[in-house]
Amino acid sequence: MSNSSRRWLAAGALIVAGLLGTVPVTAMAQTKIKFVLNWKYQGPQAWFFLAQDKGYFKTEGLDVEFDQGEGSAAPIAKVASGAYTAGFGDINALIGLVAKRPGDAPVAVDMLYNTPPFTIVVKQDSPIKTPKDLEGKTIGGPANDGALKLFPAFAKLAKVDASKVNLTNMAPNLREQMLMRGQVDAVFGYVNTIRFSAKLAGIDPDKQLRFINYGDYGLDLYSNAIVFSRSFIKENPAAVKGFLKALNRAVGDVIANPEAAMDYVMKREPLLNRAVEKERLLATVQAEMSHPEVARIGFGDVDDARLQRSIALVVESDQLPRTPTVGEVFDRSFLPVRADRLSKL
Structure with missing residues (x-):
């Protein structure tokens, strides 16, 4: 092999080594x-x-x-x-x-x-028919729930006296069960979060729940x-x-x-x-x-x-x-x- 060929191979090897070395970099x-x-x-x-x-x-x-x-x-x-x-x-x-x-x-x-997916959910047979009916009742939701955080805005538009509503927190996985057991009167959440969590818990959302959606009361958020x-x-x-x-x-x-x-x-x-x-x-x-x-x-x-x-x-x-x-x-x-x-x- 000629010296020029050896130099070419050596240079090629260095280039390959250099390329391989750049992979982890x-x-x-x-x-x-x-x-x-x-x-x-x-x-x-x-x-x-x-x-x-x-x-x-x-x-x-x-x-x-x-x-x-x-x-x-x-x-x-x-x-x-x-x-x-x-x-x-x-x-x-x-x-x-x-x-x-x-x-x-x-x-x-x-x-x-x-x-807007924000909602308040009640049982189908609940006496809560309108937002005003939430006064004097207890609504629960996870501490970081978006609907809970927006409740003051919803209450203002829906003409609810928020000071007359008791708010409480619960673990997310207990939300639907606490509602169905009557431990709270209503729960905060996103429509599809609650709808499908209810299904997973054996609750038929179409027959056993009612949704009071924020968007229906002017909260086009x-x-x-x-x-x-x-x-x-x-x-x-x-x-x-x-x-x-x-x-x-x-x-x-x-x-x-x-x-x-x-x-x-x-x-x-x-x-x-x-x-x-x-x-x-x-x-x-x-x-x-x-x-x-x-x-x-x-x-x-x-x-x-x-x-x-x-x-x-x-x-x-x-x-x-x-x-x-x-x-x-x-x-x-x-x-x-x-x-x-x-x-x-």
Whole structure:
């Protein structure tokens, strides 16, 4: 072998070694995102898990870790504290924090639940027929439940004297049982959370429960959104954009094939009732993610005028110290372009 051939082989070996050496460096260079969900593992979280398992986040240079949640209001405080990079939480809880501590509050960047799911549930034979009938009664809910947090706003619109209503907390897994046993007169929650938790507990929600929905009394509020910490957005804007691109792609996959999407949910929690969780997923898409405005602005965005009305309502009902602007609460600049986002779910 000639000296030139040896030099070529040696150079080639160095190049290969160099390339191989970059593999772990590339993996280490992926941007880490610690993300807290709104609740325990359920069907409507399929897009998060699908994006993770199919490598959509990895393609965007992201290493995403998901933790289960404790209620839709909780992720806002957890991201604000620095315990998490991002989360899926109630934008109305975010409005409250922005009004009080704008420098610490996260920013919403993608609106997933664009139709109000907030409800108060009573037994079918309950004497509570209207919101006014809640006066003198006890309503229970998990401490971080979005509907519980919004009760002052609901009470104001529905002309209920909130001071005459007794509020109590319970563990999420006891909510439906305590209602059926008469330990509370009513419970707070999201429509589909309670509906399908009831089914899993052997309760027929259509025959045994009645729902007093906030949206029927003028609370046309947005609900759960993707939020990121302000510091992370400032330092890693491309990562936020990449996360939303991957998630948007995953939502499209789930809509196209919800049965296949359930595989990713069951992988996280094999003991879930697959049939019920798939039904919960479909109901969430139909009832909580399909506001008519989606056809006009695309999935993931908000209508500024509608969000401003929501902000004003939350500020008034909670007697907040200031009224945040839409821009302080929601930043659409990281969303995929309109043409790439669903216009009909």
